[in-house]
Amino acid sequence: MVTRRSIRRLLPVVCAVLLVRIYVIRLQEGHGEDDDSALHSWHESTSNEVKSEMEVLHGPSETPQSSVVTETQEVDILLGRGGYQSHQKVLGHGEGQGTAVNMSDRTDLTGSHDHSPLWMRITDDLYTYSGFWDSRPSLPEGPVARVLGIMRYKKELMQPGRGFKVSSWVKDNVLNCSCLLWYTDTNVPSQGTLKAFVYEEGLKVYVGTFLLCYPLSTDEANKVDSMSSNASSNNSQEKIPYAVSIIPKDCQNSSYSLIYLRREEETANASENSSAVCVRPLFGPYNDLVGMAQFISYYSSVLNVNYFYFYDLALNDDVREYLSKVATLGVKINILYWNVPTTDWEKLWDLGSLTALNDCVYRSSKKHTYVAVVDLDEFIVPKMKGLTLEDIYKKVISHKVGNHGDAALIRNVFFCYEFENTKNNATDANELPIFRYIHREDRIWPSKLRSKMIVVPEAVVALGHHMIHHFAKGNLKNHGAPNTIAVMRHYRTCKEVNMGTHATGPRVLDQKTVKDASMMKFRSSILKSRVLQLYLQFIQNKMKSNRIL
Template sequence: MMQRKLALLVGIGALTILLMLKWEHVITLMNGETTSVQPWQRAPTDTITPIPGSRHLMVSAFKDHRLGGAIRVISIICRQELQPLYCVLCANAKADTTAKADANAKTDGALSQCTYLQAKVDVHTDDFGFPFVTSDVLCLSPMSQQFTRVSITTNPYDIHNLTFLSIQNQEVKDSFRYNFTVCISNLFGEYNNALQFAQTMEVYKLTGVQRVVIYNTSCGPDVEKILKYYRKEGILEVVPWPIDKFLTPSTGWKYDLHHGDIHYYGQLTTLNECIYRYMYQSKYLLLNDIDEIIMPYKHANLEKLMGTLQQQHPNAGVFRIENHIFPKTQFDDSGRFRLPRWRSVPGVNILEHVYREPERKYVYNPTKLLIDPRSVEQTSVHSTLKQFGPVLTVPFDVCRIIHVRVPLQGQLSKDQLFVDKKLWEFEELLIPSIDRALNQSGLL
């Protein structure tokens, strides 16, 4: 009997010591203890990564110098399943480190010193009712170490099989490779509007756009040929966006009407990702859809437009541009741009649609954004959520969006619409450039 009591006491004591050690381990991890590991690096073509132990997803990581060097991980969080998340921050260590690594692990060959700390989760306020929401997972480390990689996890004890993201935007830059970059949030549903896409790309170039970024879930065979042409030309970056492999995307904007896990194939996530991806690559970003063109009306190009706006409003970094609908059901009567050689190319010929719907006095007219990315922390589709400095709504006679699509006021006759032939001003340069793009893409 005495022996059994003694054995029981020994067992309880051992368990207590084990629990104390485990609790001490938790404290040291949360206080930023470092260790050496050999992290798995995500392949460059991977753009969405599950966060272990959760339904959340991480997308990309950036150093935010405006927040004291915090690491911002663009993520998609299931707001119904919020839970503590932990950052694992790593910096390359010297080659003579004594840490042991698994020889069979898929790594980039660099041993790293890693730090663990609890993350701050900032869920964006615009979710349109969907359960999965664009979010920022912030790693606020007090250490001055130059971290190069980060992973997010629910379990700070097991870090040896995590997938790590490269931390981008390591340095602040005040000169940029591009002046104007267009961020197009999503291609999905086998989108194959090749003619309108090629025409729009050529208009972009004539207004001063030097870079276009497209997040591609799926597109049709003709648009695929156009994408290949513009990538080869150097103006286009196509970012793979396989959101449908992880969630059930909605094809509409409102949960009650369209259902699904996430708004419009993750449109809000890609817009925010593009802002940080090009924060130190482009002076300005245009955040609009693939069938929209932000068009200066009082200036020859975007550079002259922004020169005037920034001179008049030197502290503004966000410029809201009004959307104006050009119904694709109403055609120019002259047939001037109804070119026979374009008839075999699928899609809308935007040069034929010169009739613009009038504004409705008591109906909200949505805007899209032209921004200085260094002035924006978070964005929605039609407005920013967090920004530094004032926001300016640009008068529609100075700049507006040419949006060729199905009508919103379909009951109006042609006589009740406004004639707007702004695109025709580019005819001399535009038509040959469209022909060249379609020819070299193999569509003519």
């Protein structure tokens, strides 16, 4: 029989159970909101971690005075592997896509505009990688949000016009997309005018494409405002957007993904009148430590380049670790994640390398005065010792009576590995490859065939692999560098390399060869460089670790 005393004892327990039950019910009812908050918090904490790696100090110029690596120095390496700072995430390798953003849910979107780029799916026919606010006065149609990406190629989509191969404007209204521009002073985006321009050289399933979102003119914006409450003008032509959205026509009323724009003022303040090197995406997986070491050692110690941009499709962990140590020496290493939508070579020319190189040029604009666009096995070598990358550019342009902004095309010559193997006078096998292989083909290639270039980033609209296809100004040109100033030494196997346009000529390996040991004049500078000394130290430590294991 339950007594009154028993009831009084059980009452606190019953109340506690009821309170717990009420809490659980309320938690379940607010589950969606709590999940959303957790997602935002995760993105914010993740982005802060990435940002701390990106906020780095510029170290001193490369000097051979010391080979000691100070591990406590600021590590100057950008590992852009996490995704966008807010409201965007990576779904997996080869399938990046922005998380949907509700226009009413925009918390702290504008705290930092220098977001790590990532490939994002807009539709099955359209992917984007990065965005830039381009307000150069020389642009014929005015300031524009320039988004770099790829689209599925169809000949019927292209407008007839001039240009290299398929380089052409896309016909209006065939993308089945529109664009919105996001500004800091309003929660509502402004309607833009979307156009597309293909800059690709090779015809594959997908081609490199500029997606151009132009702010509406004042009259157009007012007309849009009077017809719709979902867009805002607020004199958008006079403001600078921080992001753009590319919207499929069948998703007009859904949430939007943001492509953050790198803006001019963010790079202008960091301008150091410096030189940089852009390298196309590294795949493989790329594990050539000695190749990476000699590349950075040469360009930093000989040509006085201390900024390097790499695109990581498949970097080996040892290479990544070595690069992080190189960054402690004051050599700025920028690694950008290349989660390209497909690794099928038949679908995407050279795994989208032309988009990466154009991204690099736009990324370095206003920050670097001169940029060399080369591969890791290519070395721009001056005839005279003591010339920097800037000196080479100025000498070429001066010789050609050119204008600042012209491109200097450095002519290619192959130092095929097979040339050395067919002779008995090869140098020491322990030498760096650039000193070990001293036989080259007799002829030097003409400019625009296999050549690489030194460019002024602000002067470039669309970059090709071997020359500039579109300049910002009509009076700018490509100039072939005289052999008396510089050549580009290309070290590689040449088994499948042919001469001629589109590699339709005879085999390179069938050509006459000559001995050329002129690279030796830079040997002392390279071997004494801290970058190479660090490599030797790194290898020794790895060997000791492997023995211990």
